[in-house]
Amino acid sequence: MNVLKVTVIIHIVSFVFGVNEFHSWKSESGLEKPNLLCTNSCLPREADDYDRCCACEGKPIWQLDPSISYLPLFVEYVNTFGRSNIVGNDSSSFYWLVHENERMGRLPDNLCEFNNTLVTLKLKGNRIQSIEGINCLNVLDILDLSENPISSITNETFSGMPNLRVLLLVNTNIKTVGPNTFMKAGTEIFFTDLSNNNFESYDVSNVYFKRRAFCNITMASCNITFAKAEGILQPGVQYGGGEVVLNNSTLNQHPFQLLFGSSIESLRNINQYELIGKMTYEKLDIPCDCNFGALLFGDIEVFKRFYYLPIDGLYTCSSPEHLKNLNVLNVFNDSSLLDMFVCHKQNFCPSVCTCIEQPSRYRMIVDCSNQNLTSLPTYLPETIYNIELNCSNNAITEVMPVNYLRKLSVLDLSGNQVTEISDTVLSRLGNLESLYLTDHGLPKLTRGFADIDASKVWFGRNSVSCTCQEKWIKAWRLGSKVNSSNPLLCRTDSHGILRAEITFDNCIEKEFDRTFFTLLLIPATALVAIFIARVLRFDAIMLKSLFTKSKNVHYSYDVYVLFDDTNSDIIKYVLEIFRYLQHNGFECFVPPIHGDYADVRDVQL
Template identity: 30%
Template sequence: MISVCTLLLAFLHSSFGYQGCLSGMPDLGKTFQLKQIEIEYTSVDGKSVVMIVDNNTNENDSMQLIHQYGVMAYFPANICNYSTLVKIDLLENKIRYISNISCLMGLEILNLKRNRLTRLSNTTFLGLTQLIALDVSENKIIEIEPYALVGLNLNISYIDASKNSLTSVDITNIVMSGPFCFRDFSNNQVSKLTNLEGIVLDTNKTYGPGIVTFQNNPFLTWPEFDKLGVANLVDLGALFDFGFNFEGANFTCDCKMEPFLSLAENVIKRIWRNVYDVKCANPPNLKGMSILNLTMNSQLDMFVCPINVENGCPIKCNCTEKSRQRMLIVDCHDLGLTTLPDHLPKTSFSYELNVCNNSISVLDARDYLKNVSVLKICNNELQRIDIGVIEVIKNITNLSLANNGGFLQSLPRSIQYLTADSLDLRNLTIFCDCDTIWISEWLQFRQVDSDTVYCHTESYGRIKAIAFKDVHGDKCKVKDFKTIIISICIAVVLLIIILTTVISYKFRYEIRILLRRQHNSVGKFQYDIYISFDENNDCLLRWVKQILVPFLDNCGYCTYLPMRDCLPGNINEEDAQNVLHETRCFLVIVSSSYLCQEGRPRTEIEWKYAWDLYVSDKHRKIVMINFDHLPASRVDPPKIKAFIRVRKALDFRNRDGMHLSDIDRAIGHGRKINRQCVSRPAFRARLLRHRPRVSVELSKLA
């Protein structure tokens, strides 16, 4: 069975078009036979029930409830018992709240005009899939929640929410996928449209056709459609197949309205019906003018936004944003300025800056110049243009330096690479010498008024710039040759300096080792030698304990061996630092495993402090033994690599045995033959009991 809603909607659109929709609330009682049910009050506070009074009416009949000008404060308690209700008309009662009426799934018309409603929630009409017409006008509604009037299962074609106290309307209660008749929000206090749910309209759908009216609401600014779900204003005409009525709104016709009107020019007659002639309320020069006519007559250039000092406009300047040209115009002409403005208003557009007729002598680089498309600095006292300016304004389209008094000390050569469509150099005088001879060549092919560009020269005074090369060219050739020779010499010197610097840095440790002069005096130290090696290397450990240490002891050196002279578990950074401060020579035995610092923090600490002492105190020595005969290419630590690279490390000769006398000579002064060496007796005694003769070779230890 075709629903009454579907028949009515088809009837209105086919018979009357939109004018039929505008004619008012549909009256199903005149078109279809509905059985009337009545109200019986159950209390003096407006509570009631509904009842059937016609004996010929049964519960399966289509019914209507009409109770106008009553004192009903609540929906009837048993309303859900009458699920075949099609129409409810409760005009001018005292209802403050709409109870759960989702049970009335056949309801198609609901008239609650002139009641006392204050709020419509998004569950108020939930489940009323057949509802076609809703009148909640002349209530006291201050809020309509998002999706209260439009939802997945709501297809309300006629909505009248006029003459309430709404201050905003959410976009979700306006747009509807598919046709509708009317959304009336007129005569409220609506000043803005919102998008509280952050919806983005689907470009694959068409919303409408239908009419939405906001007549006689205090709108001051045009709705920002990009914040109302329209991701791109270009899609606006495709999305909305319905019209708006903003009659009576006090619109300011400015740059915020212009983008919508520009992009909707081809659909403006459809979106903005001719029957609604909306006019500008501001600014004064557009007051009373038809917005539709201004759009159709291509007069949207007049829709601008003035910017005041509080929003960044320089003092005394006039700033105007023109969204049509995507330009912010800053007019500071004839204000007695001596420099460029310190700042410009923030904008997403490019700038046009006019500082003509001032006393500016220097065109210096400002951050905002990179966003300037048009720069007019004519009729000033320009004497200098900073080199960095041309790089900043490389994207400029229009540059005017015309009619500047005096003469420019120089013109940056990079100006010839500007891609500006318009370059005005009329009556500009430039100081010219051999360095600026390029100006003559440039003016010959640059499309400027070259006859009024002049050169100021020491020899010839003021001449046309385009002729400077012909007059002064021969003198510049000699200077150019000298300049080339000097430039080559400077380049060679710079190259030598750079190479020397690079080499010095790369081999800085090698240079320090080679140039270091050892102090001849012994100095006062508690220990002669601090031995550092990888104690986890068994072969190396046996050589140190059985050969190296006994040899050094026999030579009279006072040695410090951490594994022997430090209590177990007591090896830390502070102990190593204290001992190294009291030691003259740091003997490091480099092996492959010694270079793997991970898991060996002690050897890393030892080397760090030993190197610092070696650099700062010329009494100190570092003696390095290359136990594994490692080439420098296999060593990563740069300081150890430097010792090996300059051959300051003693190579351990695996086959012939180590010449221990080489170690003795490398250590040099400082034998403590006549002094008792301080060490840990328990460990020394254990070591000396097993000490063999010094001549034992490594091959016998393996």
């Protein structure tokens, strides 16, 4: 029976039944199925709902019109190894073949002779291992190959079967499902049941494909390791269209995370894509690691976007052991549970260290303590999170540059006799929240420390040498919110060990005495001249610059800040401006920090 005759029959059936029951239908997004009619109860609806309703509730014409012949076929075995042929009456419009729980070892030899008439094929519970060539059945509507030891399917297996509506592959030996296996061009399956399978690699293109009308894809009681081919989704294109059911299944991760990433920021990129339909689960077992924790780290509304939950549904953790059988939804009532969703990073984690990602704290904890290390690790695992590096109680004396310094939020070097930290290292610690140097052996502080907030550096009770040449330390400390529990002790020649904030007061007194003594010896006329020159010196410098041609002069700083560096309130205010300008890319010269003790300001300028 050709397609033209079938189309004529459809219009007749539609006329007979359509006024009250069914009508012809073609989905907006998919293929025409001339043998399928849609129930009138699907009207009127929006296009997406209408297509899905027709996909779920539609009926084939041989079920609606008794005048259309729909007759059985039979199997005749030709040997004892399960080889067979199909036999039957050749005068029917459509045929059905049901041969279940038998000894069929391969598809019947003459199967393709019924390519335009066989619409129902149920071969459940046989011994079929290969179904290559089954796509010759152009008008097949229902295919049930469940409980056969089928070993593989590809994206060519069901191609060229535009009328295939129901596919059942329950409890088979299929391990791998490659890209676009069930929704390749020329195929549009409305019901797919893949339950009770162990998929070692299941490409997510069989879950998210360009919008098609389908009812559901069921993968209940499965173990599923999702995989991803590149370039699956494109912004502005609709994907999905029906329901994906994963009841009682165990997943390696949610397919959304495979497509968009594991951080909550990357997961929110789903808004760029038009994903329709839904995924439902009951008693779903999920590995409760850092990837799943990143999803939970959002809010429950974001979570529901990923996991549609029936009223009696349950999500439980399948691993690790300390979270096994935990109801995931409890996290939204007890946020402290989020800290337990972690991943142990193996790749590029130094062999003497442990590397654990913890999304709830937006960090990767790297513990290299008590390993007799003599330097920082050369490399660490890639991560989107801040790094907290614990190298305490080792034998590190020199801290040299490594490529992950800008990612560090915590660097613990306590219990190390650190004698040198290069200024290059200090300049790359802009993300640092805490630097622990208790038990250090630093002889003195280099000016590179001025790039770090003083309140974030913990020196412990060990002192550093302080002379008037390090007077910038006072401004550095006063400009930060340093409390008494975090002292910096200065070792001086004349006053012993003092807190840094008071160590340099004597330097100010000596400077004042020397200046006052000099002023007493200068004649009054010289004082007037010096006063005028001092007031107008910057104007003179600016005028000079107007009449002097530049000779490719390179300036080290963009901004020079001159202020009363004996007033602690002014120092704090200026340092706030300094950090703001520095954050916005300006190089600033602040004399108490960057200048040397007793420098001439005109020379600095």
